Amino acid sequence: MPARRKGLLLEKARRRKIDAPAAGILFAAPPCARARKSPRWRALLGEPMPYRLSRVYNHWDMRDLARRRLPRAIFDYVDYGSEENVAVRDNRAALERIKFRPRTVNDVSKRDQSITLFGKRRAMPIVIAPTGGAGLCWYDAEVCLARAAAKAGIPITIATAATVPMERVAAEATSGYWQQLYLWNDRALSHQIVERADRAGAEVLMLTVDTAVGSNREHNARNDFSNPFKMTPRIACDIAKHPRWLLATMARYMLAGGMPRFVNYPEGSQMRVTGAPIQQSLSPSINWNDVKELRARWKRIFMLKGVASPEDARRAADHGVDAIVVSNHGGRQLDGAEAPIEVLPEIVDAVGDRITVLVDSGYRRGGDVVKALALGAKAVLVGRATLFAVAGAGEPGAHRAIAMFRDEIDRTLALCGCTSFADVNRALLRMPR
Ligand SMILES: Cc1cc2nc3c(=O)[nH]c(=O)nc-3n(C[C@H](O)[C@H](O)[C@H](O)COP(=O)(O)O)c2cc1C
Numbered sequence: 001m002p003a004r005r006k007g008l009l010l011e012k013a014r015r016r017k018i019d020a021p022a023a024g025i026l027f028a029a030p031p032c033a034r035a036r037k038s039p040r041w042r043a044l045l046g047e048p049m050p051y052r053l054s055r056v057y058n059h060w061d062m063r064d065l066a067r068r069r070l071p072r073a074i075f076d077y078v079d080y081g082s083e084e085n086v087a088v089r090d091n092r093a094a095l096e097r098i099k100f101r102p103r104t105v106n107d108v109s110k111r112d113q114s115i116t117l118f119g120k121r122r123a124m125p126i127v128i129a130p131t132g133g134a135g136l137c138w139y140d141a142e143v144c145l146a147r148a149a150a151k152a153g154i155p156i157t158i159a160t161a162a163t164v165p166m167e168r169v170a171a172e173a174t175s176g177y178w179q180q181l182y183l184w185n186d187r188a189l190s191h192q193i194v195e196r197a198d199r200a201g202a203e204v205l206m207l208t209v210d211t212a213v214g215s216n217r218e219h220n221a222r223n224d225f226s227n228p229f230k231m232t233p234r235i236a237c238d239i240a241k242h243p244r245w246l247l248a249t250m251a252r253y254m255l256a257g258g259m260p261r262f263v264n265y266p267e268g269s270q271m272r273v274t275g276a277p278i279q280q281s282l283s284p285s286i287n288w289n290d291v292k293e294l295r296a297r298w299k300r301i302f303m304l305k306g307v308a309s310p311e312d313a314r315r316a317a318d319h320g321v322d323a324i325v326v327s328n329h330g331g332r333q334l335d336g337a338e339a340p341i342e343v344l345p346e347i348v349d350a351v352g353d354r355i356t357v358l359v360d361s362g363y364r365r366g367g368d369v370v371k372a373l374a375l376g377a378k379a380v381l382v383g384r385a386t387l388f389a390v391a392g393a394g395e396p397g398a399h400r401a402i403a404m405f406r407d408e409i410d411r412t413l414a415l416c417g418c419t420s421f422a423d424v425n426r427a428l429l430r431m432p433r
Pocket residue numbers: 077078079129130131132133159160161180208305327328329330331332360361362363381382383384385387
């Protein structure tokens with residue numbers, strides 16, 4: 001190609017900030033450190049050009065970005081719930097049914113969305129939820145999320161099924177590292193994780209209690225999806241259709257020594273040895289004695305995730321648990337389970353100040369978060385909102401997802417006539433009749 005034409009093309013791409021992988025291939029400098037930092041080279045590796053991220057206005061745009069980049073099997077694994085997907089839809093519908101009853105003519109020129117949680121000031125009322133297998137979405141996704149959380153001044157929860165060592169995430173998560181825990185049939189295996197999390201400095205131990213058995217996720221079977229990831233002809237075709245994921249995620253793992261594994265699983269667990277699906281390792285015999293035992297072992301904040309009734313919330317308080325997450329696992333476990341936002345007020349009334357109540361499942365907008373806090377939650381965990389962001393755009397995506405929550409919370413507070421969460425209470429809402 002004549003030099004003049006090449007120059008013109010480059011100039012055009014620069015001016016219009018075109019995401020032009022072809023131009024990238026033609027003109028990318030060799031992968032030296034400087035070239036690797038350029039947006040065009042990064043686009044080749046699967047990151048969206050900056051202009052694309054600036055065209056992301058909400059979670060659904062971010063989800064679209066992730067849908068285009070991820071193999072179908074991985075997108076569905078993150079996106080779907082179980083069986084008929086009723087719980088996933090209900091989580092959103094229940095939040096949307098609640099309306100604001102805003103106050104006006106109230107000076108809102110100065111606003112502050114920080115909260116105090118477990119005695120510490122947090123910049124925003126959100127926490128990143130544990131999402132097992134996040135590393136399939138993006139190379140070292142948990143590290144990207146931890147950096148974004150640290151920058152935003154919020155905690156991050158690392159799943160038992162994370163693919164990055166908890167110590168590495170702990171080092172990045174300077175605004176709080178929480179550790180999620182599953183219970184194995186052999187309790188000693190779970191206790192290994194507890195001890196390791198303690199050494200890594202976890203602020204919170206979060207025992208998930210809504211996974212006594214695995215749920216029925218037919219989409220995973222249909223797509224040949226397994227966690228950890230295994231290659232089948234169907235998966236190979238799926239990957240071939242998503243070259244950006246292949247380059248930016250799979251190739252990087254291969255260069256680093258193979259597909260991601262559950263590196264935090266305890267020594268000797270069936271999962272670690274055979275790579276068997278997570279469900280085969282979980283314990284259906286989980287009971288309140290386990291809660292008692294873990295309470296005695298863990299000296300810092302102990303939390304149950306997946307509490308869905310006032311009776312169980314009271315029982316958790318009786319067992320010395322510090323906090324609960326009212327959750328239906330983002331609709332991924334029991335299909336048809338009530339939306340957590342609907343049972344939240346009853347649970348808050350049942351436990352009063354005895355334990356701290358958090359909530360998750362379906363939170364996509366800052367306004368949803370304000371509704372939850374108005375109903376008595378102290379903070380909201382977000383799962384897919386930040387996971388899709390990292391899946392679509394890596395660490396910049398995670399920063400953007402949190403920034404969108406921040407802006408929306410701020411705007412909602414202002415439009416509701418509130419200057420901080422001290423002004424937010426049930427009077428601000430009209431519940432569905
Ligand atoms: C891909 C994915 C993996 C998840 N893995 C776990 C897990 O390993 N442990 C757990 O307690 N919750 C897990 N969850 C549930 C989340 O912690 C959280 O409860 C849920 O995502 C909240 O709903 P949302 O995605 O609508 O925000 C997972 C969720 C997703 C989307």
